[in-house]
Amino acid sequence: xxLLNLVIYxxxxxxxxxxxxxxxxxxAPNQTRLKILASVxxxxxxxxxxxxxxxxxxxxxVYRELGELADEGILRSTSTRSEExxxxxHRPPSLYELSQDPAARRRLxxxxxSFLPDFEDPSSNRHLKKAQDVLNDLVxxxxxxxxxxxxxxxxxxxxxxxxxxxxxxKELQRATWESESDLSEEEAANHPVVxxxxxxxxxxxxxxxxxxxxxxxxxxxxxxxxxxDVFSSAVQIVVPALSHIAAEKLEKIFVPKISEEISxxxxxxxxxxxxxxxxxxxxxxxxxxxxxxVRSGPQLLAALAKHAIAYGSSPQQPLVFVRELxxxxxxxxxxxxxxxxxxxxxxxxxxxxxxxxxxxxxxAKVGQTPTEQTIVARITPEHWSAEAFHEAxxxxxxxxxxxxxxxxxxxxxxxxxxxxxxxLYNPLHTKSGREAAxxxxxxxxxxxxxxxxxxxxxxxxxxxxxxxxxxxxxxRSRMEKRKAWxxxxxxxxxxxxxxxxxxxxxTAASRQHAEKILTSSSxxxxxxx
Amino acid sequence: MSRRMANVTFGDDSIRIRLFQAALRLAxxxxxxxEAGHSNGSANIEELNERWQLLKGDQTVSKYVExxxxxxxxxxxxxxxxxxxxxxxxxxxxxxxxxxVNQAALDEVKECVTIWGGAKAQARVKHLxxxxxxxxxxxxxxxxxxxxxxxxxxxxxxxxxxxxxxxxLILRFSFFHEYLSHAFPAxxxxxxxxxxxxxxxLEFEWFESQYVALDxxxxxxxxxxxxxxxxxAFWVGRWLLxxxxxxxxxxxxxxxxxxxxxxxxxxxxxxxxxQLKGMYEKAGRHLGSNMTDKYKKTKxxxxxILCDPCAKAVWDLRKMRDELANALRPYGPKR
Numbered sequence: 001x002x003l004l005n006l007v008i009y010x011x012x013x014x015x016x017x018x019x020x021x022x023x024x025x026x027x028a029p030n031q032t033r034l035k036i037l038a039s040v041x042x043x044x045x046x047x048x049x050x051x052x053x054x055x056x057x058x059x060x061x062v063y064r065e066l067g068e069l070a071d072e073g074i075l076r077s078t079s080t081r082s083e084e085x086x087x088x089x090h091r092p093p094s095l096y097e098l099s100q101d102p103a104a105r106r107r108l109x110x111x112x113x114s115f116l117p118d119f120e121d122p123s124s125n126r127h128l129k130k131a132q133d134v135l136n137d138l139v140x141x142x143x144x145x146x147x148x149x150x151x152x153x154x155x156x157x158x159x160x161x162x163x164x165x166x167x168x169x170k171e172l173q174r175a176t177w178e179s180e181s182d183l184s185e186e187e188a189a190n191h192p193v194v195x196x197x198x199x200x201x202x203x204x205x206x207x208x209x210x211x212x213x214x215x216x217x218x219x220x221x222x223x224x225x226x227x228x229d230v231f232s233s234a235v236q237i238v239v240p241a242l243s244h245i246a247a248e249k250l251e252k253i254f255v256p257k258i259s260e261e262i263s264x265x266x267x268x269x270x271x272x273x274x275x276x277x278x279x280x281x282x283x284x285x286x287x288x289x290x291x292x293x294v295r296s297g298p299q300l301l302a303a304l305a306k307h308a309i310a311y312g313s314s315p316q317q318p319l320v321f322v323r324e325l326x327x328x329x330x331x332x333x334x335x336x337x338x339x340x341x342x343x344x345x346x347x348x349x350x351x352x353x354x355x356x357x358x359x360x361x362x363x364a365k366v367g368q369t370p371t372e373q374t375i376v377a378r379i380t381p382e383h384w385s386a387e388a389f390h391e392a393x394x395x396x397x398x399x400x401x402x403x404x405x406x407x408x409x410x411x412x413x414x415x416x417x418x419x420x421x422x423x424l425y426n427p428l429h430t431k432s433g434r435e436a437a438x439x440x441x442x443x444x445x446x447x448x449x450x451x452x453x454x455x456x457x458x459x460x461x462x463x464x465x466x467x468x469x470x471x472x473x474x475x476r477s478r479m480e481k482r483k484a485w486x487x488x489x490x491x492x493x494x495x496x497x498x499x500x501x502x503x504x505x506x507t508a509a510s511r512q513h514a515e516k517i518l519t520s521s522s523x524x525x526x527x528x529x
Numbered sequence: 530m531s532r533r534m535a536n537v538t539f540g541d542d543s544i545r546i547r548l549f550q551a552a553l554r555l556a557x558x559x560x561x562x563x564e565a566g567h568s569n570g571s572a573n574i575e576e577l578n579e580r581w582q583l584l585k586g587d588q589t590v591s592k593y594v595e596x597x598x599x600x601x602x603x604x605x606x607x608x609x610x611x612x613x614x615x616x617x618x619x620x621x622x623x624x625x626x627x628x629x630v631n632q633a634a635l636d637e638v639k640e641c642v643t644i645w646g647g648a649k650a651q652a653r654v655k656h657l658x659x660x661x662x663x664x665x666x667x668x669x670x671x672x673x674x675x676x677x678x679x680x681x682x683x684x685x686x687x688x689x690x691x692x693x694x695x696x697x698l699i700l701r702f703s704f705f706h707e708y709l710s711h712a713f714p715a716x717x718x719x720x721x722x723x724x725x726x727x728x729x730x731l732e733f734e735w736f737e738s739q740y741v742a743l744d745x746x747x748x749x750x751x752x753x754x755x756x757x758x759x760x761x762a763f764w765v766g767r768w769l770l771x772x773x774x775x776x777x778x779x780x781x782x783x784x785x786x787x788x789x790x791x792x793x794x795x796x797x798x799x800x801x802x803x804q805l806k807g808m809y810e811k812a813g814r815h816l817g818s819n820m821t822d823k824y825k826k827t828k829x830x831x832x833x834i835l836c837d838p839c840a841k842a843v844w845d846l847r848k849m850r851d852e853l854a855n856a857l858r859p860y861g862p863k864r
Binding site: 032033034072107111127170173174175176177178179180182183184188191193194197198201 | 540541665667677679680796799800803804806807810811823854857859860861862863864
């Protein structure tokens, strides 16, 4: 019997410390002990006066029972007057406290339960109910986050959920044994036990798939990290002074030689890691193919920068390569990479400077984007709810001629959200043109940063860079860039940032309506700018 | 190790507790009159109960007894009631008589387990000692009994006046149940399906084997409400005790199992409990049901699992659980 059931049975009227009258369940108005036990469980810490007030009993009626409960170790009694304070001349009131010992508490609940009418679930198949309860709990747990926990937490997550699945399985098995029906027959297809068995199978399958996907992901991430170490070491061995050599000064004649030496150094490194050698071949192949294509010093640096970003173990190395490249290149996107890598290297001022220069380059290239209509809003975690967000998005989409995006470092708990790798621009461009436009940032560089983004548009643009840069980019549509940068750095990871972008036909009224939807709903969004 | 002598304590002095004392006295004198050969069966019980119902108000025990003497006066000349009246006029120790019933119930549990149980159950029952009795008040319609180990006592909460005399007439069975279902089992937490279901079935079977139908009818009448609590498990128990060629087999199995409950993991025990209930559904024959091949096959397998070990009176609970799981597999959902 749990306390919840118990409270339903035990009702009586009392008065709380503020003098408010309340009613709790009463089963038997004359039972002194019953009232005392129920009150002790409810109050946990109390004076005799408080107990009497709560239970509606006279002082003389409670002393003996309290004494017995104290003798049994269920209650602990202390004086309410602290030693330092001068107390009244009379004896200070005793403060009773329910023992924290679960066994003592259980005894109290059992005794209370024994006073009450039959409390055992009379249904003949209580195992089914228990299995259903556990499975309902598992549904919530499995869908709580779009992804299972990472690394170290994964084992404990697996253990905890496996235990719950075992419990459900056990109860379901007992429910099956006890069932009055022959569940193997076709007519039993919709029998509650059979339906619950199907739910179990499906959930357990989902759990296994989720787990195996995450294990694979972790394995691949670990492999990438190991490769990052191998790559970084090899590059350091071959070109220790690379950072001091300007890319343009790397004579064409040296490029094939250095490429060859890097390949050799990598093979030597791999020979020292025999256990992972074959699994690292794809990474080696990728680098070899890139090195095969390089024809100049800048291209060699770009290839090394690309692999150091995608697989490196520290931001310093790619930062050196990218900075060197950016200083010599007209490609302003390299400044975006430089800004992000500087941020990862914990150099926020340098990061801001590079970002600033990147924005200047961007403006020079594409001109000012018409952002005055855009709404940017912040939602605190206390006000966030997936349901309210969905409602607001739906209303804005259908009534305001606009599209909505949202981002956060915490999951949205919505089906549409996506947490993907974080990307930078690919610095390598060769004649073959086989390179991807963007490259993922290695996990080892990110220090567990994540970005969750949700869009109402079907084909959203890729989100580039670290969460800080994405936030700053959104915020700068509503404020001056320095302020946007500073605010982006201050925003808590659990806050959600919303962006409403209006279509060509949207009017000032559309914007006002969207603002009203965001601010007056339970989301209580705070508009930026 | 010294044990505290069983005694009787009172939580309070409510009307119900005083009525309980009077009812026990009346029941005691009724049985004494029976012993003296004055009983006329159920008619006498009904007549006595009618007089009992005439007690009114908040009185002392002596006053209740005095009222009973007066109310039985019109039945003067009937030997049974004359005998009771003569006893009511004499001194009576409630505590001694309550403890006597308590001791008799425990002795009967020992006798039952010694005759029906196997080596493990017999070894366990030897160590059972009487529990002190604590009387307290609740406003529940029916008398409640709770055997608790800490502190060691049987808590008795007398029911309403209407039910009280009949409760006292079958007090021996109620205490018998407390000892066999709640003191004898080798578990640390009560498993109600076993204590209020399977074991209760065995307790009824014991009483049916020891007492006349009339007494058993009275027990059944008072206990029918309590049977409902684990009704299905009770009927599973009744069915189980009638399996195998010799009825002794399942009695022994049940007592050996419960008497060595903690010798295997709790999950094995709980699985077995569920499987026994499942067997009752699948291999128990229902009125109007067809003897399908599936039924016959299951029955044969189950008979073999349950009854084959009877000769040696040793049941391997884990093996039994696994075999029963296989036997019941054809009834599970197709996956």
